[in-house]
Amino acid sequence: MTKNQLSPEQQNELVETLSGRFEKNMHRHEDLTWSDIQKKLESSPEKLWSLHEMERTGGEPDVVGYDQSTDEFIFYDCSAESPKGRRSVCYDREALEARKKHKPENNAIDMADDMGITLLTESQYRSLQELDEVDLKTSSWVQTPADIRERGGALFCDRRYGHVFVYHNGASSYYSARGFRGSLKV
Known part of the structure; x- marks a missing residue:
């Protein structure tokens, strides 16, 4: 094997x-x-x-x-919260390498690539939220447009107060309650 x-x-x-x-x-x-x-x-x-x-x-x-x-x-x-085994990661390798202190173990983009999946887009995330209410306590990185990423930012989403929110953060940030969700076509 x-x-x-x-x-x-x-x-x-x-x-x-x-x-x-x-x-x-x-x-x-x-x-x-x-x-x-x-x-x-x-x-x-x-x-x-x-x-x-x-x-x-x-x-x-x-x-x-x-x-x-x-x-x-x-x-x-489709987990209720951002996948536990993929939390506490920054957005991508560039963000990981830019951190001088307290680097996370990994980043969302590389982890997704290693798994053979892609991060959900904002649109895909919203369509998932139409099927099930997810990320009521956590948040998930989503694919970030190049112009935002070039300025050092990255996007993440969650559901609070009955609404889906899209936020921005520095791509090098990471939190114990933020991971990422992926998609795969078979």
Whole structure:
């Protein structure tokens, strides 16, 4: 087995977990059927590995849509709070390297790349919030436009007072209650 490959037992366990979550949360994917998704998963071991990483770090990935143009199912981290295994990270490597003291262990962009996923965009984050109210106590980094990042900033989102908020912060900041949510197409 290579680094980014699951054993048959791990694959079966993950597919069972994803199937159970799919059935319990039909409001996220009313027009989709699990058998179609399972076929895609079984033919994509590298994507299963990425989903395993999403699960392992607390993301509770679930199907939230289907992209007809690419024939791919879309998974988002659907955990109630920002995934616990991905918190206390700054935005990207540049921000991490810019810190002189108290550097976090990692950054959101590199972690997502290592997992084979991408950070949610602001639009994707808002669509997730339409499915479930998440990040009531935490916040999540989202993809930041280049012009904001060039000025040293980064964006994050959360839900407070019944509304979804988008904020800015220095990209090198990190907090125990801020992580990131990812997406993956299978």
